Amino acid sequence: MSVPVFILTLASAVTVIGLFAPGWSDLLLIGPPAAIAALVLLLRFFWRRPKAENLIILDGSNVMHWKDGTPRLEIVASVLRDLEAAGYTPGVVFDANAGYLLSGHYRHDGDLGRALKLPSDRVMVVPKGTPADPYILRAARDMGARIVTNDRYRDWAEDFPEITQKGHLIRGGVRQGRIWLDLAQAAARA
Secondary structure (H helix, E strand, O other): OHHHHHHHHHHHHHHHHHHHOOOOHHHHHOHHHHHHHHHHHHHHHHHHOOOHHHEEEEEHHHHOOOOOOOOOHHHHHHHHHHHHHOOOEEEEEEOOOHHHHHHOOOOOHHHHHHHHOOOHHHEEEOOOOOOOHHHHHHHHHHHOOEEEOOOOOHHHOOOOHHHHOOOOEEOEEEEOOEEEEOHHHHHHHO
16 A cells, blocks of 8 residues: 555655646646556555454364364365355465365465465465464454454463454354354454
8 A cells, every 4th residue: 555655645746846847847747647546546445445344364274174173175165255245354364284284285375365266365374383373363453353263262362352252253163064153243243
């Protein structure tokens, strides 16, 4: 977002110089169109930005084990589609070993994003040797998002007391072959 703001500022300055400085009127060929383009980019950014109450983060390494304890990316994909259909904007955070558990080799953000049909900026694989939990909890706090997981994050409750609030952690699972999510808790919090 800082680039369009910079371009808008610079283009506005160029336009003012072109209007008021003698001999610099040629700048009017560049300034106004650049300002309009930057303004369009800014408007698109704010128009498409999801509302905080609709943001949800999936604990991907937890969710992928919901069916029979076996890691399955299709479970994560199903949960994502259900959340999108309910009007949420989901993102996913995985432990570094998720790729190994799913397919026997490391898989990075972009690879898992493509497999889940999500933009790569909504998928994160944490660095090797670090737990995903603090990344998930910090991202949820920073974005005002809720978390889909069956983990209670008890080890992190002191640093992230919001996890004890009703509706912050959204439970789910697979029953009789179907995904279920406790979105009533999430709606009660919103």
